[in-house]
Amino acid sequence: MSKKVSLAVIRRLPKYYRYLDELHARGEVRISSGSLAKELGLTASQIRQDLNCFGGFGQQGYGYNVENLRNQIAAILGLNKQNRAILLGVGNLGRALINNFNFEKCGFTLVAAFDVTPGTVGSKINNIPVYHMDSLESFVGDNPPELAVLTIPPTVTFETAERLEELGIKGIWNFTNRDLRPENSSLKVENVHFDDSLMTLCYIINESD
């Protein structure tokens, strides 16, 4: 597999994956690049280019085998690795993720949550134990989880990210709305912005007037 795949291509893979997974669940066996393109708002040529980055998988005149393409994309993304994740900040958004988000589907196993609020600390939510933030270092020990999910207040984003980096965490899924842009660091970050999709919808609604 080429190591020089652009992030723009990588970012499209989860969309392919989700849609192929849905098709597979519906019992669909194959799909043309044209249909895949239409569904995902891309061109057929872009789809072919994207998938060619990883060596193809399509056949001229047949299209793609749904299950095979889905599995190949899962393997590329590493969804089968089930790396460990912890979640910091058990407020409304943290609880929503612990209760309803399918971490396994995205390649991770949520193993613990951390907070500072009495009553929340020491409880279990959807079978995930909630520990005090003070015990983060002892919990992580010599075996850091790969991922930390940040649903803490924005004001403590930067200090918490530094603390996580020192602990050897590799990636941060950041919901705090304060962008983390680590430089000179091996830390990987995804800053989640709900804004982007609502601003897009704002355009689409207004344009249709």
Next chain:
Amino acid sequence: MSKKVSLAVIRRLPKYYRYLDELHARGEVRISSGSLAKELGLTASQIRQDLNCFGGFGQQGYGYNVENLRNQIAAILGLNKQNRAILLGVGNLGRALINNFNFEKCGFTLVAAFDVTPGTVGSKINNIPVYHMDSLESFVGDNPPELAVLTIPPTVTFETAERLEELGIKGIWNFTNRDLRPENSSLKVENVHFDDSLMTLCYIINESD
């Protein structure tokens, strides 16, 4: 302004907007298309192409005026219109959005929330009144809000979307994880998938091993 701008371009505008807004807040006056490209993970030529769809705004050898470009993008997206929004489903995610999400920044004013849980119905959260779902029709009346935010359980997604469409709602910001793909309808939908960013992060973490 051209009406034939592709959705791929539109989807990048919020990212431009957020970054330009941040630069403006830091007092930056101008930025080159090269710097903008680097920050956003695009090429300078793609940035120029994107912005040319709307008539340019850049000057050869100068780059872009930060405040002007930010304001132009806000105008294109319609962020100044402040259309009305309602939120359906005041669980953890609904509460997180009501309490912490900046609807105004994304072009909308949140005016009411709806739920069915006693104790939640009749309360106010962050000054937003929570009404019973049964009073949705009477609340909307002849003057439907433009947007409905769906943070309801996935099982009631489709019936709720139909009900909203009948009421004349124009857009749905859908957090239920059940994709709405209205066909033969003027209803506009943004299906929000946290999965996409976590799957991307999964790839990036594994690739860096």
